[in-house]
Amino acid sequence: GDSVTQMEGPVTLSEEAFLTINCTYTATGYPSLFWYVQYPGEGLQLLLKATKADDKGSNKGFEATYRKETTSFHLEKGPVQVSDSAVYFCALRAGGTSYGKLTFGQGTILTVHP
């Protein structure tokens, strides 16, 4: 079945550092890929997405490129800010589905210190 694997956390960075959170996936066909962010005490919000190979999703200074050859969708940002502290989830939606059932990774906790 489909699966998503994220790098182990938690990740702790100083402000102004560069962030990479690794995400790899296993799926048949051509899935759509997503990064969601969860701030403390809140629900998940879509951060960015990519729907086909070589697409780059970007939002709020975050970027991720859909790499089919390496089945990866790594999240990057530089430099990070304290306000970026949150839990980040990588997710996929199987290709060919008309509705949006998602498979999530386990989440990566990011803490940014001043």
Place this chain on the structure above:
Amino acid sequence: NAGVTQTPKFQVLKTGQSMTLQCAQDMNHNSMYWYRQDPGMGLRLIYYSASEGTTDKGEVPNGYNVSRLNKREFSLRLESAAPSQTSVYFCASSGRGQGATKSTDTQYFGPGTRLTVL
């Protein structure tokens, strides 16, 4: 637009008690979902409803039932709560309906219900 709303925000139950978690969306989306979030395990799909009148099991349906009351509302029921059901529960919606707002392939999440079963 309120987006996706969930009630209650917090709940404490004793083992064996029942309760219903409520979810509503005002984006005219066709599809709705219930997830549970546990530490280190991400979000796991409990049940989903691809469209009004249909429901299907997700990854972890045991111990739960759902009702798609109408296009707006999708409730999750625990008939006999167990400590293993202590979790944070999220409702989400997606998909295009007549007059729908926002993207078709993005899931929009509610704020969650934190449930503790003693």
